[in-house]
Amino acid sequence: MTLAELLTPERILLPLEADTLEEGMVAVARQLGSDAAELKEVKRELRAPSPRSVVWLIPGDSRPGAVLGISPDPLPGAEGQAVRIILAIRLGGGQGLESGTVRTVVSTLADPEIEAGLLTAGSVGEIMRVERLMSISLRGQQKVRDALTPMSYRIYPDTPLSEVADLMARKNLAAVPVVGEGLQVLGIITSGEALQHALGSQGRGGATIPGIRARDVMSRAVLCVTEDQDLLDAAKMMANRDLAQLPVVREGEMVGFLTREAVLRALLSGSG
Numbered sequence: 001m002t003l004a005e006l007l008t009p010e011r012i013l014l015p016l017e018a019d020t021l022e023e024g025m026v027a028v029a030r031q032l033g034s035d036a037a038e039l040k041e042v043k044r045e046l047r048a049p050s051p052r053s054v055v056w057l058i059p060g061d062s063r064p065g066a067v068l069g070i071s072p073d074p075l076p077g078a079e080g081q082a083v084r085i086i087l088a089i090r091l092g093g094g095q096g097l098e099s100g101t102v103r104t105v106v107s108t109l110a111d112p113e114i115e116a117g118l119l120t121a122g123s124v125g126e127i128m129r130v131e132r133l134m135s136i137s138l139r140g141q142q143k144v145r146d147a148l149t150p151m152s153y154r155i156y157p158d159t160p161l162s163e164v165a166d167l168m169a170r171k172n173l174a175a176v177p178v179v180g181e182g183l184q185v186l187g188i189i190t191s192g193e194a195l196q197h198a199l200g201s202q203g204r205g206g207a208t209i210p211g212i213r214a215r216d217v218m219s220r221a222v223l224c225v226t227e228d229q230d231l232l233d234a235a236k237m238m239a240n241r242d243l244a245q246l247p248v249v250r251e252g253e254m255v256g257f258l259t260r261e262a263v264l265r266a267l268l269s270g271s272g
Contacts, residue, residue: 001064001137001138002134002135002136002137002138003066003089003105003133003134003135003136003138004128004134004135006064006065006066006089006138007066007067007068007128007134009124009125009128011031011032011065011066011067011068012067012068012069012070012124012127012128013027013028013031013067013068013069013070014069014070014121014123014124014127015070015071015072016028016069016070016071016075016086017071018069018071018075019075020075020076020077021054021075021076021077021083021086022077023075024069024071024075024083024086025056025086025088027069028056028067028069028086028088029058029067029088031067031069032058032065032066032067032088032090033063033065047102047106048083049106049107049109049110050109050110050115051082051083052074052082052083052084052085052115052119053083053084053085053086053087053109053110053115054083054085054086054087055087055088055089055102055105055106055109056086056087056088056089057088057089057090057102058088058089058090064090064091065089065090066087066088066089066090067086067087067088068085068086068087068088068118068127069085069086069087069088070084070085070118070119070121070127071083071084071085071086072084084119085109085115085118085119087105087109089105089138091138101136101137101138104136105136105138108132108133108136109133111132114130114132114133117130118130118133142230142231142232142266142267143227143228143229143230143231144225144226144227144228144229144230144231144234144248144258145227145228145248146231146266147231147258147259147262147263147265147266148227148248148255148256148257148258148262149256149257149258149259149262150255150256151177151254151255151256151257153167153171153176154177154179154183155167155176155177155178155179155189155214156178156179156180156181156214157178157180157186157187157213157214157215157218158213158214158215159178159213159214160212160213160214161194161197161198161212161213161214161216161217164176164189164194164214164217165194165198168191168194173191174190174191174244174245175188175189175190175191175244175245176188176189177222177247177254177257178214178215178218179254182252182253183253183254184249184252184253184254185222185224185247185249185254186215186218186220186222187214187215187218187219187220187222188218188219188222188247189214189217189218189219190219193217193218193219194217197212197216197217222247223237223241223243223246223247224246224247224248224249224254225237225246225247225248225249225258226248226249226250227248227249227250227255231263231266231267232267234246234258234263235263235267238258238260238263244259244260245257245258245259245260246258
């Protein structure tokens with residue numbers, strides 16, 4: 001969605017009637033319909049692109065919306081600000097803005113030409129015609145859940161290595177998780193580890209020595225992510241540590257995997 005789709009004419013406060021920055025923020029929040037719980041998060045989401053403007057990213061589960069307030073006079077704040085422009089954006093659904101989108105909004109609003117156009121506008125219609133600002137595409141932060149591959153198989157500590165190897169071969173799996181009765185992640189077995197143990201367990205004549213279980217092969221130090229984590233952060237973690245996949249947990253219970261291929265698809269589909 002674009003900023004113009006959220007910033008409807010009735011949500012442009014021209015003029016913004018307030019004597020201080022705090023009063024201006026309250027007026028903008030009321031126009032957006034934000035509740036008290038959302039406003040508690042506001043100061044952490046406030047960004048200042050220039051001395052005369054601020055961008056306010058409001059989290060919360062309410063409906064998406066945006067409000068632009070333009071004051072005829074500077075609004076003094078607690079830190080000596082002289083703000084005249086307040087832009088509040090809420091995507092709804094608890095989403096934050098994707099970092100690249102934040103940079104675009106902030107840099108556009110801080111552009112002297114855009115800023116001057118807003119400050120000298122004599123009507124809501126003039127503001128709506130500031131194309132560079134209104135046409136900005138607003139993308140929410142993608143979460144790990146957006147690229148999650150649900151878990152469709154389970155390996156337990158007592159599962160024989162032969163069964164693990166058979167599953168990995170049939171499903172073309174690079175790694176499998178080992179979980180407890182409560183589906184908590186206990187370890188992980190990679191195809192390389194399975195092969196190493198299989199080769200080391202060969203007796204004379206090529207007969208496999210019986211008794212090897214998943215618990216004997218698995219790596220116990222497992223890095224996991226939660227489904228609510230930022231997808232871009234998880235992707236950077238995978239790239240920096242050269243991980244092909246990451247287990248995804250919800251309240252300690254494994255719910256699926258995050259794979260390189262799924263991350264690529266999600267990031268590329270959200271880049272347009």
